[in-house]
Amino acid sequence: MSNKKVDVAIIGAGTAGMGAYREVIKKTDSVVLIEGGEYGTTCARVGCMPSKLLIAAAEAAHFGQHTQPFGVTYDKPVIDGKAVMKRVRDERDRFVGFVKEDVEDWNPDHRIRAYAKFVDDHTLELSNGDTIEADRIVIATGSSTFVPPPFKAFGDRLIINDDVFDWDDLPDSVVVFGAGVIGLELGQALSRLGVRTSLFGRDHLVGPLSDDVVKYKARETFMEEFPFHPHGEVTRMENVGDGVEIDHIVEGKTLTEKYDYALVATGRRPNVGKLGLENTSVKLDERGVPTFVLATGQTSVGHIFIAGDAGNNIPLLHEAADEGKIVGYNAARYPQIRAFTKSSPIAVMFSDPQIMMVGESYKALMEREADFAVGSVDFKGQGRSRVMLVNNGILRVYGERGTGRFLGAEMIGPKAEHIAHLLAWAHQSGLTVSEMLDRPFYHPVVEEGVRTALRDLNAALNMGPVSPARCIDCGPGG
Structure with missing residues (x-):
């Protein structure tokens, strides 16, 4: 000692x-x-x-x-x-x-x-x-x-994300609880790898999203791909020796399903x-x-x-x-202390389509009663996205009335990890939406969708018209 x-x-x-x-x-x-x-x-x-x-x-x-x-x-x-x-x-x-x-x-x-x-x-x-x-x-x-006490009913068939990465082989089936970043990423990945997977969330949340328009698009997208219950009503959870069983309610009917494991991804x-x-x-x-x-x-x-x-x-x-x-x-x-300015908030979720958030979220803007406008683009008709058949998603951008300053964005869609950086740098630089539109946009790239959303936002801010697309082959989102 x-x-x-x-x-x-x-x-x-x-x-x-x-x-x-x-x-x-x-x-x-x-x-x-x-x-x-x-x-x-x-x-x-x-x-x-x-x-x-x-x-x-x-x-x-x-x-x-x-x-x-x-x-x-x-x-x-x-x-x-x-x-x-x-x-x-x-x-x-x-x-x-x-x-x-x-x-x-x-x-x-x-x-x-x-x-x-x-x-x-x-x-x-x-x-x-x-x-x-x-x-x-x-x-x-x-x-x-963190594993909430009710999930302990799964006993030795309960796993957390840490356990997944020590597997020697993929199981036949997994039920995932928690539609945050970890649950959605792992749930979708396991499903695509041939594991029968169901994902149960709460309160219709999808990852970190707070903008209802983007959130709805995300729910719709994931529900079409694999069994995703954004507000799952699970009434029974049980360890049955060689797996787990759950009862859950769908359209008023109780369904019983069995899985090899229960993956709990309800937060840290x-x-x-x-x-x-x-x-x-x-x-x-x-x-x-x-x-x-x-x-x-x-x-x-x-x-x-x-x-x-x-x-x-x-x-x-x-x-x-x-x-x-x-x-x-x-x-x-210490005791000499310096206050640092934090980098602009940026978050990316590596689902498919990807999800990203930059700057102030829609929820944060509403909570502080900000005077802001919204611009958006649906990637369904966006030129490059359509070429690559990844034209599924929506981007919503927020700007401050009066100043035209870019405040933040939420998105589900193609190349979101790259668009997030583009917008985060603009946010940290304190750019206005007009200044962002003065920056170059190559053609044809997915980022042209960002320009469309920014044009929509500038019009909503009464700081500029919605300009026509630069070429006839861009599509309405170009």
Whole structure:
């Protein structure tokens, strides 16, 4: 048992913790990075990267079955579940390996493999019996999948997304609960890979979408492809030994269905419950999470900072990286503190069609009673999208009345991951809709649909007419 005094202690070696560490060592060598679990970020181990590997396999299987309209026909694909999952695991392990190598290259005197718990505002008790006294402390403990108690009825047939990526083979059937990003991405991917899949959501929500027009289009699209119940009424959940059974109500009738597994993707919760925060002066919200200032990362106790999923703000890798950098910079220099301007919000869901949100959501604009107008484009007739037979989707863009400033967008449709970046850069640059329309748009590209939506918005803002398409072969969405 030993006692160590340092300038900065960082709890957690995920994306936020690693970002904080890189900033702190620029200013001081008196730092420890404490991690009780495995090195490797949530994204690399059980999040973005393995899920995109599964999605990539699903897209390959799906495309080969839907080429007839091009005049091209393939035999029915043979899906080798073991080969699919081997690539997912191998590539996942490769990504995790890069993270481990990065952390293990750092000064070994700075790294501690143990769990930490607060004794008071400056002292941490470690699971190895040691204690750390720190002038400043960073909480970067990430988050974990939350399983509501009723789902425990599924017993050993209940799985979470973490479990999927350790499969040796694809199962025959899975029922998925939760129509957020994780549930929708994995549910659609498994269905396309030949797994009999049903997805149950709540309150008609689809991913993060808040604009009812876009949300309706998304519900319609996914319901046409596979069994998706956006407000599923499940009345019984049971483990039946070799699988799970559920009863659910459809049009007033109770249906009983059996699946191999129940995948619960109903959200994540910050890993702060075992930190002993009750032993500190930190103020907690109703969920037991420290309240903090996003621009600085400071909690109510000035020398204690929080970043990434632990703060329950926006659980995305790029957000965690930004927040880690912010708290690392400030923890290293405390009591000198700098308030940082956050990047424009951007979120992408890798379903097919993809979903994206940029800037302020429709819900946020309504809640703050913003004076705004809406422009839109339906991709059904958009030239390039129609050529590629991906002309399914809608983009809605929002602009401020009076100033013409671009405020945000929500979309389901083709190339949404790329359109999201285009619009996020415009939002962060503070461009007006007119200024965005002055930028070049190549022909023929999917992004011409963005121009159509912006023209529609500018007309709604009374700042310009809806201009005609530049060519006769663009289609009405060109």
